[in-house]
Amino acid sequence: MTRHRAARRRVLAAILIVLSVGLLTFYFREPANGPVHRAQDAGLRLLAPLQSGTARAIKPFRDGWNWTAELFRARSENARLQKEVDALRNSVTQLQALQEQNAELTGLVGLKNQGIYPKGCRLVAARVIASSPTAWYSTVTISAGSAQGVKLYDAVVNDQGLVGRVTAVTSDAAEVTLITDQSSYVDAMVLVPHGRSPLGILAGSVTGDLSLQYVDKAAQVSPGELVATSGMKGSIFVRGIPIGVVTSVAQQDVELYQSISVKPFVDFHTLDLVMVVER
Amino acid sequence: MARRRPPGPAEHPHVGLEVVRLSVLLVATVLLQTTITPNIRILGANPDFMLVIVAAVGLLRGAEIGALFGFAGGALVALALFQPPGVVALALIIVGYLAGRYAETSDLSSGLAPLITVFAASIVASVVLTVAQFLLGREAPVWFVATRVILPVTVLNTLLAAPIFIVTKWWLGGRVERSSEVD
Numbered sequence: 001m002t003r004h005r006a007a008r009r010r011v012l013a014a015i016l017i018v019l020s021v022g023l024l025t026f027y028f029r030e031p032a033n034g035p036v037h038r039a040q041d042a043g044l045r046l047l048a049p050l051q052s053g054t055a056r057a058i059k060p061f062r063d064g065w066n067w068t069a070e071l072f073r074a075r076s077e078n079a080r081l082q083k084e085v086d087a088l089r090n091s092v093t094q095l096q097a098l099q100e101q102n103a104e105l106t107g108l109v110g111l112k113n114q115g116i117y118p119k120g121c122r123l124v125a126a127r128v129i130a131s132s133p134t135a136w137y138s139t140v141t142i143s144a145g146s147a148q149g150v151k152l153y154d155a156v157v158n159d160q161g162l163v164g165r166v167t168a169v170t171s172d173a174a175e176v177t178l179i180t181d182q183s184s185y186v187d188a189m190v191l192v193p194h195g196r197s198p199l200g201i202l203a204g205s206v207t208g209d210l211s212l213q214y215v216d217k218a219a220q221v222s223p224g225e226l227v228a229t230s231g232m233k234g235s236i237f238v239r240g241i242p243i244g245v246v247t248s249v250a251q252q253d254v255e256l257y258q259s260i261s262v263k264p265f266v267d268f269h270t271l272d273l274v275m276v277v278e279r
Numbered sequence: 280m281a282r283r284r285p286p287g288p289a290e291h292p293h294v295g296l297e298v299v300r301l302s303v304l305l306v307a308t309v310l311l312q313t314t315i316t317p318n319i320r321i322l323g324a325n326p327d328f329m330l331v332i333v334a335a336v337g338l339l340r341g342a343e344i345g346a347l348f349g350f351a352g353g354a355l356v357a358l359a360l361f362q363p364p365g366v367v368a369l370a371l372i373i374v375g376y377l378a379g380r381y382a383e384t385s386d387l388s389s390g391l392a393p394l395i396t397v398f399a400a401s402i403v404a405s406v407v408l409t410v411a412q413f414l415l416g417r418e419a420p421v422w423f424v425a426t427r428v429i430l431p432v433t434v435l436n437t438l439l440a441a442p443i444f445i446v447t448k449w450w451l452g453g454r455v456e457r458s459s460e461v462d
Contacts, residue, residue, distance in 0.1 A: 009342050009376075016350045016372045023354070024365030036364065043358045047309070051359065054314040062318045069320075131317035132360050133325040135419070135428050136412050141313075141360060168361040175361035182417055206419035207427070269320060 041170040048173040051129040052143050059272070066270055084245065088226075095191065121238075122278040124148050128271045129173070135206055138181035138268070140164075144276060145172045153236045155277040161242035161265035162186065162229060163274050174276070178268055179243070180204040188212060188243055189230035190221050190260075199230050202243060202262060210244065212260040219258065221249050227262050238277070300451055301336070301348060308332045309355045324431035327401070328443070329356055331436050333371045334400045335447040337378025338392060345375030366411045370404040377403070397440035401433040 027036045070077070126144035144150050146169050156163040156176045164184065168175035177184055184204040189197040190212070198219035200212040215221060225246045231239025244264040251258050312329045319325055329352050337345025353368030378396050385392070409424050419428075 012343050013346050013372065013376050016346055017369060020350065020353070020365040020369040020372060022365075023368070024363055027363045027365065040358050040361070040364070043355070044361075047355075047359050050306070050310055051314055054310050058315055058318070065318065130313040130359055132362070133312060133316040133327070134408075135324070135423075136408070136417055137360070137362055139360060139362075206417065207423050269318075 044170045044173050048129065048141070048143065048170075051141065052127065055127065055129045084224075088224075088245075095193075122149065123275040124150060124278055125273060125275050126150075126174075127273055131271070135208070138178040138184075138204060138208065139167070140176050140178065140271060142174050142176055142274060142276070143172070145170050145174050147171045149278050150174050150276050151278065154279060155237050155241070156274050157241060157277060158266060158271070158274045160267070161244065162237070163266055163268075163271065165236060166276065176274070178204070179264065179266075180208045180210060180268060182206050186237060186243065187230045187232045187235045188227050188262075190215070190219075190246060191226040191228060192220065195220070197230070199232070200257075200260070202227070208268075210262040210264055212246070212262050213257065215258045215260055217251055217256065217258055221246060221258060221260060223247055223249060236279075297451075301340075301344070304332065304336070304447070304450060305348065305351055305355065308352060309359055312356050313359045321435055322431035323427055324435060326435040326439055327404075327432055328439070329353070329367075330371065330374055330400060330404055331397050331439050331443045332447055333375045334378040334396045334440070335393065335444045336451070337375040338382040338387070338396055338444070339448055339451055339453075340379070341383055342376045342379030345379035346372045347375070349373075349375030363415070366408065366415070369411065370407040373407060374400040374404050393440040393444035394437055398433060398437045401436045402429065405429040405432060 023036060026034070030036060124144050126142040126148075128140045129143050130141040132139045142156070150166055150169055152166055152169055154166045156165060162179055164176045164178040164181070166174050167177040179186055179202065181204045184202075186202040187199070188202040189199050191197055198215050198221055200215040202210055202212050204210060212227060223246050227243045227246060229235070229237040229239060229241040229243060231237060242265055244262045244266075246260055247263045248261045249258055250260075308329050312327075316325050316328055333345065333349040333352055336348045340348075349371030350368050353366075353371040354364050356362075357364040357367050378400060381396055382392070405424075405428060409419075409428070412419075
């Protein structure tokens with residue numbers, strides 16, 4: 001009886017482990033509308049309303065927790081923000097001058113000023129209802145899906161700047177991969193006061209740091225300069241969405257490119273309301 | 280060789296009620312893990328409520344139910360977060376199974392069992408997840424994994440072990456299954 005029970009226990013554990021590995025294998029090998037993905041879709045249809053309700057219910061507690069945590073960081077944050085304000089004030093002045101020049105030139109060639117988002121673009125508001133709790137994935141689940149017009153690879157922004165892009169969609173929810181995720185790559189540019197804006201690729205990492213890669217060593221980039229999406233041809237991000245600010249620039253003789261660190265404008269720990277830019 | 284026997288036959292809860300309680304606990308844990316846990320950052324990391332509760336279920340209900348609960352919990356969390364199913368489930372199966380075996384073969388009267396179990400389970404699960412993520416192509420510096428993932432998560436989980444075990448024991452009825460075997 002004891003031996004039988006021990007054997008049953010081991011067989012059950014082995015079956016569950018094989019099932020886990022099998023699920024993982026099928027998930028990666030099957031197409032987007034395969035059985036495992038469809039099961040995920042069905043399960044999310046049941047879970048998403050519960051997650052949405054829970055997210056709303058805990059919002060006061062979460063805001064209280066964040067407020068308390070921020071009290072401890074207030075003094076150092078104040079000093080840091082004051083420096084950032086000074087740097088940004090300089091940038092704004094320079095950008096205003098560029099904007100006036102741009103308006104004059106576009107008027108000359110007869111182009112219409114469409115703003116950051118092209119005409120015909122629709123912004124769909126959504127709430128973050130779940131987040132990945134581990135460092136391995138920087139993703140959130142939002143309360144808008146294909147029923148609201150959200151499509152794969154739509155850009156996601158909030159009032160602070162670029163948040164990420166949609167990487168999975170169900171009828172009522174969508175997964176957003178944040179720009180800090182290891183698998184995220186965004187075409188970006190550094191807004192410099194003079195000359196052409198250096199272009200690069202903004203990459204996330206497991207540590208949550210952002211780095212602007214493939215920027216030519218000859219490009220003049222300084223800490224404090226703004227980084228925005230470059231909107232290159234074929235990019236899913238339109239030009240000019242604010243991303244962050246350069247915090248450090250390093251060069252090594254043996255490297256072909258500069259090593260640039262970027263601090264994002266968006267506070268990913270307190271994400272709540274976002275907007276999906278529907279193309 | 281004398282076999283060690285439990286003090287008396289434990290009464291097993293009604294199967295239907297047991298399934299309902301475990302199901303409610305499972306859904307509540309998934310919601311806790313996906314909506315509340317990401318907002319709790321201490322020492323730069325988030326606690327893992329799912330792991331702690333799987334360990335508690337394993338301690339209270341044995342290896343088989345612990346492994347099943349771990350599989351279901353891991354699969355549901357991955358499903359809720361659009362992550363590949365199977366990675367977290369694999370780690371939690373091991374946690375639930377080993378916690379159950381520990382409960383079935385050891386004396387749990389000291390009260391430290393939940394803390395010891397969760398401490399060991401956190402390290403084991405973190406290592407399993409790190410290896411799995413590496414095989415899936417997600418890399419991270421070793422110093423980051425050791426200091427920002429394994430260490431703070433283990434500390435946080437261990438701190439939560441006692442209160443969560445008490446709540447889980449209350450919800451499931453507090454009966455502990457003991458095997459009559461000695462390995």
